[in-house]
Amino acid sequence: MNTNAPAPIAIIDIGSNSVRLVVFESPYIGERPIFNEKVQCSLGEDLDKTGRLSEGAKQRTRQTLTGFLALSSAMNIGTIIPIATAALRDAEDGREFIAEIKAQMGLDITIISGEDEARYSGLGVLAAFPQAKGVAGDLGGGSLELATIKGGGVRDVLSMPIGVLRILGKGDGGEHYLEQHLDSIPSEYLKQPNFYIIGGTWRALTYAYIMAHGKKVQSIHGFRMKAEAFAAFAPTIAAQTEEELIKTYHFEHSRAKLLPAAALLMSKLLPLLQVKTVIVSTGGLRDGLLQSHLNGEI
Secondary structure: OOOOOOOOEEEEEEOOOEEEEEEEOOOOOOOOOOEEEEEEOOOOOOHHHHOOOOHHHHHHHHHHHHHHHHHHHHOOOOEEEEEEOHHHHHOOOHHHHHHHHHHHHOOOOEEOOHHHHHHHHHHHHHHHOOOOOEEEEEEOOOOEEEEEEEOOEEEEEEEEOOOHHHHHOOOOOOHHHHHHHHOOOOHHHOOOOEEEEEOHHHHHHHHHHHHHOOOOOOOOOOOEEEHHHHHHHHHHHHOOOHHHHHHHHOOOHHHHHHHHHHHHHHHHHHHHHOOOEEEEOOOOHHHHHHHHHHOOOO
16 A cells, blocks of 8 residues: 555535435546445425425434544545535525534535536536547435536526426426426537436436346447437336336336436437437536545635
């Protein structure tokens, strides 16, 4: 073991659906994480109805963060970058909860804007695909971030409140809610060559596509699909019940619950974007945050 090597860097990502700890080891960029663990805390559940975080979600988050800090100490982490996204951005008591975490644990969490979240996700795609050209789409529990990528940089950024938890919370299945927001996507995001999809629920949708078509892949990262075929497949998943998805595709309960909402969004978004190819990226927000940190930007 090289005792002179730079210490690992950890990112704690507090999302609307899950809280994740990801640890990167030197040389960091281009390296896959040495540790990647998430806990479903559901901070964004019922947020649109109440405007506040549920006590159960807050307690799960406290317990998770306590465990992640203990792990970070055991792993001799040099730097911890704790960030929060849509749920804590939007909740009336989000900043109050963050202040409570800081007082209890000393963890100074930064709430990043939707635009910054989109930019970091775009940078994460570029870290994985340096020649990337098109649109990056990062789907979470509380929001969808889009970023246009060209010439090795992120150009345009957009954040919309259409995460899977929010779609599920709508009485009509979310169709009208989605159409309201998708119709407002600016023209610069349309007719791009590629759509780079980020997020566990969209990866699960891809796994379902792979299984349904009898394909076998070594790695989901970089998997390419014709947009027309993927858009045609998505409604079949959107129409299935949680039980059917578990039986057919062997998804965990928590993933099967969210998958129809992600599939419904994909079925409406792809025809609107008019892209040719969909490409799965496991690089996203956390990779972009890491790169920005190493560049001295955060």
